Amino acid sequence: MTGVALAATVGALFALGTFLLLRRDLIRVVWGLAIISQAANVYLLAMGGIAPATADSVPILAGHGDHVPQTADPLVQALVLTAIVIGFGMTAFALVLSYRVYEEHDTLDVTELGDRE
Amino acid sequence: MTATPVGTESALVIAPMLVVLVAAVGTLLLGQRPRARAAVSLAGGAGYAIAVAAIDWYIVLAPDAPGIATYQVGDWPAPFGITLVADGLSAFMLTMVAILGIASLVFSTRHLPGGEGRSYYFPLFHFLALGVTGAFLTGDLFNLFVWFEVMLMASYVFVAYSGGPQHTRAAFWYVTLNLLASAVFLLGVGGIYATTGTLNMADLAQRLADPAAYGLEPVPVVGLLGLLLSVFAIKAGLVPFQFWIPTAYRAAPPQITALLAGATKKVGIYAIIRLSFTIFAGAEIAVDLPLPFLDVAIAGDSPLPFVGAALFVMAAGSILLGGIGAVGRDSMEGVFAYSSIGQVGFIAIPVAIAATAAGPGLRKFAIIAALVYALNHTLAKGLLFLAVGTVRSATGTSRFADLGGLARRSPPLAIAVFVGSLALVGIPPLSGFFGKFLVFDAAARAEAGSVLVLLLVGSLLTIAYATRLWNQSFWGARTDAVEAATVDSVQVAILVALAVAIIAVGIGFEPVYQFAETAAEAALDTEGYVDAVDPQSASELGGSNGGDH
Numbered sequence: 333m334t335g336v337a338l339a340a341t342v343g344a345l346f347a348l349g350t351f352l353l354l355r356r357d358l359i360r361v362v363w364g365l366a367i368i369s370q371a372a373n374v375y376l377l378a379m380g381g382i383a384p385a386t387a388d389s390v391p392i393l394a395g396h397g398d399h400v401p402q403t404a405d406p407l408v409q410a411l412v413l414t415a416i417v418i419g420f421g422m423t424a425f426a427l428v429l430s431y432r433v434y435e436e437h438d439t440l441d442v443t444e445l446g447d448r449e
Numbered sequence: 450m451t452a453t454p455v456g457t458e459s460a461l462v463i464a465p466m467l468v469v470l471v472a473a474v475g476t477l478l479l480g481q482r483p484r485a486r487a488a489v490s491l492a493g494g495a496g497y498a499i500a501v502a503a504i505d506w507y508i509v510l511a512p513d514a515p516g517i518a519t520y521q522v523g524d525w526p527a528p529f530g531i532t533l534v535a536d537g538l539s540a541f542m543l544t545m546v547a548i549l550g551i552a553s554l555v556f557s558t559r560h561l562p563g564g565e566g567r568s569y570y571f572p573l574f575h576f577l578a579l580g581v582t583g584a585f586l587t588g589d590l591f592n593l594f595v596w597f598e599v600m601l602m603a604s605y606v607f608v609a610y611s612g613g614p615q616h617t618r619a620a621f622w623y624v625t626l627n628l629l630a631s632a633v634f635l636l637g638v639g640g641i642y643a644t645t646g647t648l649n650m651a652d653l654a655q656r657l658a659d660p661a662a663y664g665l666e667p668v669p670v671v672g673l674l675g676l677l678l679s680v681f682a683i684k685a686g687l688v689p690f691q692f693w694i695p696t697a698y699r700a701a702p703p704q705i706t707a708l709l710a711g712a713t714k715k716v717g718i719y720a721i722i723r724l725s726f727t728i729f730a731g732a733e734i735a736v737d738l739p740l741p742f743l744d745v746a747i748a749g750d751s752p753l754p755f756v757g758a759a760l761f762v763m764a765a766g767s768i769l770l771g772g773i774g775a776v777g778r779d780s781m782e783g784v785f786a787y788s789s790i791g792q793v794g795f796i797a798i799p800v801a802i803a804a805t806a807a808g809p810g811l812r813k814f815a816i817i818a819a820l821v822y823a824l825n826h827t828l829a830k831g832l833l834f835l836a837v838g839t840v841r842s843a844t845g846t847s848r849f850a851d852l853g854g855l856a857r858r859s860p861p862l863a864i865a866v867f868v869g870s871l872a873l874v875g876i877p878p879l880s881g882f883f884g885k886f887l888v889f890d891a892a893a894r895a896e897a898g899s900v901l902v903l904l905l906v907g908s909l910l911t912i913a914y915a916t917r918l919w920n921q922s923f924w925g926a927r928t929d930a931v932e933a934a935t936v937d938s939v940q941v942a943i944l945v946a947l948a949v950a951i952i953a954v955g956i957g958f959e960p961v962y963q964f965a966e967t968a969a970e971a972a973l974d975t976e977g978y979v980d981a982v983d984p985q986s987a988s989e990l991g992g993s994n995g996g997d998h
Contacts, residue, residue, distance in 0.1 A: 353629075365628045365629065365632075368628075368632045369628065369631070369632050369635075371632070372632040372635040372636055372639070373635070375636060376635060376638075376639040378639075379639035379640060379642055380643070407648075411591055411638070411639075411642075415594075415635055418595070419631075421602075422624070422628055422631075425602075425624065426621075426625070426628065429605075429609065429617065429620060429621050429624060430621060432617045433617045433618060436613070436617050436618075437614055437617075437618070
C-alpha cells in the first residue's frame, strides 16, 4: 500500500514540476525545478525500500552485536540528505539568477527573453 | 576498524584533489590580494600537474607499477565506504585536464575577464578542477553525482560571470537544463540501487556479472543505464542534447570555455566509457536488435549493444549538426562551439564501435581511437578557445565582420591557430592525424561503410569551417580593430606552447599510443578493477551472499 502511495506521490510531483517548468514565468520554472528535484528525492527514498531493516541492509550497525534497530535503509537517507542540500542550494542560486535576469532584461517572461537577441 | 597505514599509492590517488582543494581555499582567503592570489593559483596548478604526473608514473606507466590504486576514505572497506580509484583510464583523462588546466590558468593570470567577481575567479577555477578530478577518480556512483554537481556549480557561475544580459540568460538556461539532468541522474542512481543493492562501482560490476548469486534481475539496468547515458550525453554535448552549448560557450570567458570543451566534456565521455565498459559490460542480458541502416547488427549478451546503438545515432547527429552549424557562424567562438559538438561526435563514434564490436581486439582498438581523439580534441580546442581569448583581449571582438589580416599582425598567433585548425582537420604529423586515422581505422575494421561515409562528410565539413575561419579573420585586409590591436605576448606564448604540444604528440606518437592502450586496457579490465577496489568480496564471490561481512 505504501508503495502505491509513494508511486502516486512521485508521479504527481513530477507532473506538477513538469507543468511548472513549461510555464512562461521564470519564477515558476524555478519552482518546477525545485519540485522535480524533491520528486527525485522522494523516489530515492522509495527505492531504498520501506520495509524494516535487518543486519544485512544496515551493515554499519551489524558490528554492534545483536541489537539491530528496526529502521529503513540508512544509505538512501544519506543520499537524500546530500541531494536535498545540493537541491536547496541550487534552487536559491536559480532564484538569484532569475532576479538578475529580471534586472538585465526587465522581464521574467520566457518568450520575451527569447525574442531579444 | 584497524588503522592500516596509507600506502604511497593510496596517498597519490587523493593527491590531486587535495592540491586543488587547498589551492581553492587558499585563493579564496587571498581574495583581496591579487598578486598573492595569482601566485597561489599558479602554485596550485603546478602542484596539480605534479600530482597527476606522479599518478601517471607510479601507478600506471612505471615498469613495476600496479596499474591501479585505491584510496578508501576513512578506511572503511569498499562496498560501504567511499572509494577513490586511479587506473589507466582515470590517469589518461587527468593528464589531459592537467595540461589544459595549466595553459588556461597561466592565460587567466595574464588576462582576467572583467566583472564584479574578480576575486572569486581563481577559487571557482580550482573548484571546477576539483569537480572534474573527483569525477575521474570516484569509484562510487552517487559520488559521481556529487562531483558532477561540484563541477557544474563552478561552471554555472562562469557562464554568468561576465554579467551582461545575454550571459545571465545563457546561465539561466544552462542551470535549468543541468538541474533537470541532475534529477534524471538521481533517478538512475536510485533505480540502480533498488535493482542491485549497491552503488559502489566495483561491487556493482561484480553483482551484475553474477546476478543469480545475488538474487537480482539485471534487465531493468539497461533502461537505467539509458537514463544515465542521457545525462552524460548532456555533459558531453551530444545531439540531441547539444542546444545549450553555443550560448553557454559564447557566454563563458574564453579560457573557461577551453576548460568546458577540453575537460568537462571529457567527464561525460569518461563516464560513458567507465560505466559501459568497466561496470555494465559483464551484465548478462540477451540482446537482439538489427539495425540494417547502420551496417551493424546489434546482438550480444550485455547492455553494451544498446549503448552502442544510442551512441551511433547521437554521434552521427552531432557530427552533421556540429559541422553544418559551424560553417555558418559569424564569430570565432561560434564556429568553435559548433565544431566542438561535431568533434565530440568523432569521439563518440569509436566508443559506439567498441560497444558493438564483435571481438575484444576491435573493442580495445576502438577505445584507444576514442581516447587519442579525445586528447587531440582537448589540445586543439583548448588552443583555439584560448586563441579566441587572445584575439578578444587584443582587438575587443571576435566577430568575423570586424576581423581580418590577423596573420600579418601577429604571425606567431596565426601559426598557433593554423596548427590548431590543422589538428582539427587531421593533417600529419599533428596529433589530429593519428586521432582521425585511428577512428577511420576502427570504422574500417568494424566494416561499417555508412559510418565511414559519415566520418568523411564530417571531416570535409571540418575543412570547410576551418578554411572559412582562416580566410575571414587571418587573411584579407586589416580592419580598424586589428590595426589598433596590442597582442599580449604571454598569451601568444601559451598558444605556441600548446601548438608545440600538438606537434610533439604527433611526432612522438608511440608513447602516447602506449598510454592510450594502457588506458583502454584499464577500461576493459573489469576483474582488475573489482580486485583492486574490493579484494575481500572478490575472493568471496560465489560463496556468501555478499555484503554481510
